[in-house]
Amino acid sequence: MQGVSVDDDAPGLAVAARGLGLKGPRGWAFRGIDIDAEPGALIAITGPSGSGRTCLLLALTGRMRPTEGSATVGGHRLPRGMAALRRVSALAHVPGVTDLDPALTVGEHLRERALLQRRFGDGLRSLLRPRAERAATAAGRVDAALAAAGLDLRDLPKGPRTAVRDLERLEALRLSIALALIGRPGLLGVDDADLKLADAERAEAWALLRSLTESGTTVVAVCSEAPEDAVTVTTAGDRTTGAGTPAEGDETPDDESAPDETPGGETTHDESTDDAKEAADDALAETGRS
Template sequence: MDVDGVAILARGIAARGPEGIVFANLDLRVEPGALAVIAGPSGTGRTALLLALSGRLPLVTGHLDVSGHVLPAQAKAVRQLIRPARLRPGYELEDKHRVREAIAERRLISGVSESAVEAALDRVRIAPDRTALIDELHPAERLLFAVALTIAGSPAGILVDDVDAGLPRAGRAQVWAGLREVTRTGMTVLASATDPPSGDVDVIPLPVREPERPTKVLDRQEEEVAR
């Protein structure tokens, strides 16, 4: 599996969510085949940035180029290049499906071959029980299984949200090792985590946003005093 990974260049980008601006004035560069980890505590906009970089969340300002495709005008093309393995909430494997059912469904939807799925499982170094339910898998194996199903289609990049959520130290190490193996194909991996790994990783830190101070509403007595 040899893939031309996506390259990303962003200057001064900002995005807005239901509760206001989630990130602003952000500059970043991701090279093809990199493991890039968006790092920060919960609520700093990690998932929103993954969505924005993959053409799934419109920007309010700034310049964003993904392998020559400028967003938002070419968002559809970018969404084809970068596929989600896990995005929370909304894009995760169905817990009550069996492993074999998840494989069959992915093959039907994406048209990948059985051999491509096997190669992807080997790439991330897992061999899940085909009769097991998804929620019976160890959390690390479950996440890597989602990654394997996604890379079987050889996209230029993948998204992996909340890599370290609910994983013990050994499980985190297993997942990061699997994602590093994915980058050896040339594929770009865009991940998010609270605590990024050390080593050959491009860390994109997100600052903690200060909560907006509520506007004080003066009662009638305070209004009289203020006058």
């Protein structure tokens, strides 16, 4: 089931940026980014690997501090409002930040995230409610998140006892999104939304992300190719404009910006900045699994 609202009281966040840039020890991760997107928009970040796509995703969700320019997300002005923005945004499918544990089952991941949300995400008042009420609320959130992500546990080989290592790539993407939706974010950031998906799977992934925007959630997705109906932001080289064309005098990114290849052929992100690694550590700490 798709198009199910996770939380009617958590509308999507508008995203506006002018000349946004982030510079690390090895140069600019991205620069000159302009964005105008209404609440509930589908924003696609495209560009070659190593061009700062993930860094931009982390910046727009309050996980990385911009170096220049201005940005306002849901009324939170960056960088001053980064902490507040983190409370109303969530990440999914981000390598090094939201990695699924292949040894855990789907059910274990869901229970862990629901427990973390109950203890750290809902505030002190929720902890004062009766245990049965808290458990029912958590179960309802999990069910709503799974429905919104289009993941039916009955379709999995062993239901909730299915190990993450046994999930298909699209199923793993849906699970990661469902885990993020348990926190009822107004903005969802998804990395590598179409990585190594077949054409039919890619169409399903974009249909899923569109359904989330239709229910009010703003979605920012890193991808190799943006759909026509998305607000597209392109990173390219050391300096980028909102239209994705290199600014005058740009140079192409050096080899250090290229992604690493693991022996298994999986592409891992290296955005060529120590800041990116620190931001990933900070974001991972929010999940309680650092």
